[in-house]
Amino acid sequence: MPDPLMSDPSRPDLSQRAAQRSQPAAKAVVLLSGGMDSCVTAAIARQTHELAFVHASYGQRTERRERQAFDAVADFFGVRQRLVVRLDHFAQIGGSALTDSRIAVPETDPGAAVSSSEIPPTYVPFRNAHFLSVAVSWAEVIGATAIFIGAVAEDSSGYPDCRPEYYRVFQELVRVGTRPETHIDLITPVIGMRKSEIVSRGLELGAPLRLTWSCYQFDDAACGTCDSCRLRLRAFAEAGEKDPIPYRASIER
Helix, strand or coil, X not given: CCCHHHHCCCCCCHHHHHHHHHCCCCEEEEECCCCHHHHHHHHHHHCCCEEEEEEEECCCCCHHHXXXXXXXXXXXXXXXXXXXXXXXXXXHHCCCCCCCCCCCCCCCCCCCCCCCCCCCCCCCCCHHHHXXXXXXXXXXXXXXXXXXXCCCCCCCCCCHHHCHHHHHHHHHHHHHHCCCCCCCEEECCCCXXXXXXXXXXXXXXXXXXXXXXXXXXXXXXXXCCCHHHHHHHHHHHHCCCCCCCCECCCCCC
C-alpha cells in the first residue's frame, strides 16, 4: 500500500518540504496605526510573511501617541523595514472629529452600546483608500505580495471603508493599476471578528496589546468615553481580560 503522505499530490514530499523551509518567506506590508486591530493583524501576518510596516500620520488628535505606539509595536516585532508618511491634506479637507478641532468627539458612558446605524463624526472621509494607495505603491517597489489591514466590519463604529465589499473592489483596482507581473493580495484577517475575538486572538499570538493605543482624544491616558475606547473596553471585558492601558477616569474593567 503506498504511503498516503507520498501519494497525495496536494502534500509535498519530505525533500519538497525541506526546500520550502529553506526559502525566504514572502514579504507583506502591514498597515499599522498603532491600534489594537492592526497590532493583532501584524501578529497574524507574521505567521506566514516577512513584515514591512507602514504608518500614516494625518493630523489626527492623537497623532503623536499613535506614532509612539507604532514605533513600540514595530520594535517588539523586530521589523526593520518601515515607512512613515504624512497625509496632511486630511486636516485641510476636514469633515471629521479626528482632524477638525471644531467638531467634537462624541462621548458616552463607558457601559453604553456603540451604535453602527449611523456613520459617526469620527469617520474620516475615504481615509482607508489613501492608506491603501500608499501601501500598494510601496509594496510594488519592495516586492511585497500581500498587504494586511486591520479593518473590522461588524463590531465597529460603522465606517463605510471597513466593509468587506470595499476591499473586494479595491483588490480589483490593485490588479488593474499595477504592473502586469505584480501580484498583491489585500488581506483583512480580522474583518469578520468581534472585538473580543480580536483580543483573544491577539493574546493567543502574543501580540503586545499593552503597547497599542485606541483613544480618539487623548495621548496621556485614554478617555474611556469615545466610541473607540468603549469598543476596546467592552472587548477586553467580554474576553475576560483586563485592558493594560491607562484610562483618565476610574472605569469598571
